[in-house]
Amino acid sequence: MPEAEVMCQEPEVDxxxxxxxxxxxxxxxxxxxxxMMQAIQRHYHFLPEPALHYLSQAISVPLTKIYEVATFYAxxxxxxxxxxxxxxxxxxxxxxxxxxxxxxxxxxxxxIAPGGTTADKKFTLxxxxxxxxxAVSPVVVLDEKYHPKATVGLLNELIDQVNAE
Amino acid sequence: MKIILDGKEVTAEAGRTILEVARQNGxxxxxxxxxxxxxxxxxxxxxxxxxxxxxxxRMVTACNYPLRGDAEVRTDTPFLRQGRKLIIELLYSRCxxxxxxxxxxxxxxxxxxxxxxxxxxCVMCGLCARVCERVGGNVLALCGRGVEIRxxxxxxxxxxxxIGCGACARICxxxxxxIGDEGAERTVIIYGKEASRIPLRPxxxxxxxxxxxxxxxxxxxxxxxxKVPAFNLSVCPACSRRNHARRLAERHFEQYExxxxxxxxxx
Numbered sequence: 001m002p003e004a005e006v007m008c009q010e011p012e013v014d015x016x017x018x019x020x021x022x023x024x025x026x027x028x029x030x031x032x033x034x035x036m037m038q039a040i041q042r043h044y045h046f047l048p049e050p051a052l053h054y055l056s057q058a059i060s061v062p063l064t065k066i067y068e069v070a071t072f073y074a075x076x077x078x079x080x081x082x083x084x085x086x087x088x089x090x091x092x093x094x095x096x097x098x099x100x101x102x103x104x105x106x107x108x109x110x111x112i113a114p115g116g117t118t119a120d121k122k123f124t125l126x127x128x129x130x131x132x133x134x135a136v137s138p139v140v141v142l143d144e145k146y147h148p149k150a151t152v153g154l155l156n157e158l159i160d161q162v163n164a165e
Numbered sequence: 166m167k168i169i170l171d172g173k174e175v176t177a178e179a180g181r182t183i184l185e186v187a188r189q190n191g192x193x194x195x196x197x198x199x200x201x202x203x204x205x206x207x208x209x210x211x212x213x214x215x216x217x218x219x220x221x222x223r224m225v226t227a228c229n230y231p232l233r234g235d236a237e238v239r240t241d242t243p244f245l246r247q248g249r250k251l252i253i254e255l256l257y258s259r260c261x262x263x264x265x266x267x268x269x270x271x272x273x274x275x276x277x278x279x280x281x282x283x284x285x286x287c288v289m290c291g292l293c294a295r296v297c298e299r300v301g302g303n304v305l306a307l308c309g310r311g312v313e314i315r316x317x318x319x320x321x322x323x324x325x326x327x328i329g330c331g332a333c334a335r336i337c338x339x340x341x342x343x344i345g346d347e348g349a350e351r352t353v354i355i356y357g358k359e360a361s362r363i364p365l366r367p368x369x370x371x372x373x374x375x376x377x378x379x380x381x382x383x384x385x386x387x388x389x390x391x392k393v394p395a396f397n398l399s400v401c402p403a404c405s406r407r408n409h410a411r412r413l414a415e416r417h418f419e420q421y422e423x424x425x426x427x428x429x430x431x432x
Contacts, residue, residue, distance in 0.1 A: 049320060062298075062303035063303075063319045064303045064304065064305070064306040064318065064319045065303070065306065066319075067306060067308060067317075067319035067320060068306040068307060068308055071308040071309045071310075071317075072308075072309070072310050078320075
């Protein structure tokens, strides 16, 4: 199982942190399960399996149900993601403004396919269908910061900046 | 509440679903994903009917639409038959050797083989996952969504917390879930993949494995107040019958000597 292999090399999950999210931030309220999952994902950039096991025990929701939710929403990931997430919009307007070429360019530059993560766990490249900012297309989002009217040059700059860190 | 069902006026309790009212009045609406004991999920869409409420006609799924006021329901119009025919044809492409679908196809004149077969072996009714939640050990769930939705266990692993009740295999309308005992283990197989594997308990009398090891506390919690005491059997039904018969014979026919029989041959 490829997922299991990836799991093995994952950093230890900090259960005190997860406990803090569950009990302090959301009062252990099982209705807030999705919000807890989002908080866990914000911290680890994906949903580590041990964390979900712990969550299941803590709020008495069967693990199967949590897994169901985690696989349903596209924003949840069970596979580790990079530290920086690069969203490139491939919606109609952005597509017409050449976002397809940008995706191809980044994919080539980072050596990953859309949805993939670089070997050094720095970047994850994702395509999205629309970011609702068609007037300033093509749009690229790096770590939740929007970059309107993006160009290949700008992307190169952004990637180099992160790599220089 | 005035309900007109296929042109006939019928009485109905408020809050009853269209499907319940129709079945009470002998109108058959085909379903694949409906079992009265489980919450309706409207997954198969076969029960779609025409509902005319406040002079507006629309299509609704009968299994999960509660009637709350005056309405007219049509369950078998040419338009609905056309829709059902298409649904059957599409489901058949996923599950080409299903008897249920073949029967439905004959009833609605569906052209089987109109769509290329993809042998998904599942009509995505979700019954197995729903019954597992209610009856079983919460092993199966509908994972993913859209075209990628599938029945799976958590993280796609073989589950160990299955209680081996077999409700999923029993409820599957297309009979695609296999449950079987082999040696001292019971397995549930879905899409050719092992969904669960659990040990069976051996009979304390004959030593043969006969039933799953069940976490009774889980069952008790779900069953609530039961009238009968719950316990895990330690003797298999065949041995239990034999022992009981032997005790009876010994009590009533003391003068005869009962020959101990070889076990495990003619049960």
